[in-house]
Amino acid sequence: MKIAVVTDSTVFLKDDYRRREDLFIVPVPLIIDDTMYKEGIDIHVDGFYDLLNNAKTFPKTSQPSIGELFELYDNIAKEGYDAVVSIHMSSGISGFISSLKSISKEVESVNVYPFDSLLTSGPMGKMVEIALEMVEEDGMTPDVIIEKLTEVRKKVEGYIVVDDLNHLVRGGRLKNGAAIIGTLLKIKPVLCFRDGDIILSEKIRSQKKALNRVEDIVLNEIKSQPQDSSFYVIHCNNLEVAKQVEQSLLDKHPTLDVVICDFGPVVGTHLGEKAVAIGVAPKN
Structure with a gap:
């Protein structure tokens, strides 16, 4: 069985995986001042935050159109693939995966297996990498890949420190009601993913203390x-602080596998400039 892997443009992948011929990336639309952009095609991290900060209205993210999805899957089928494992950003921050699940059975040209990563960016990229490695194994089936990804997902974590809660509040992506309190108190909250939703986990007074707390959590209080x-x-758009966090992690555990990456425009729209997160995924 020939299996392809599909993901969306909010993913972070190392270049050797991104160049794979059996990987296909769906661009996620972003609307700024009535202009629609497609992430990774006509809008990138470079220059995005200037657009975001100068936007006249609050930017909106959208879902790829159903027609585009059907066309993509049909094209994949024409390349000789029998099945597609389609791994996408959390259902808690986008309705995309829910829409995909509802229409996947209507795709006649190839069998589509949707998978909700419950996160995005680097940790989702790790799931994509695992799927790409598995499709190379003789006799591999989509069901076995989905089973493996489900086990990996149980050990994936994500913690975020945002500079300004307004983006999450206005975009409706923060699920518990403490956001307004956080804004009033000028705190730097620790947010986390729980069952795919972004929720307020702890309230801390400064970004430095909040990031130190996140480091402590990911090193001492998670399953992996x-x-x-x-x-x-x-x-x-906060590389300097990201490098400081990387160095702090390595100071505590010099042999850690640490990668710095950025959130793309779609997730950046919801988190706002200067947000920093630590995602954790099993190595193997």
């Missing part, structure tokens, strides 16, 4: 052991 994990320091 540090030596068995890949760490992603993910930022929204």
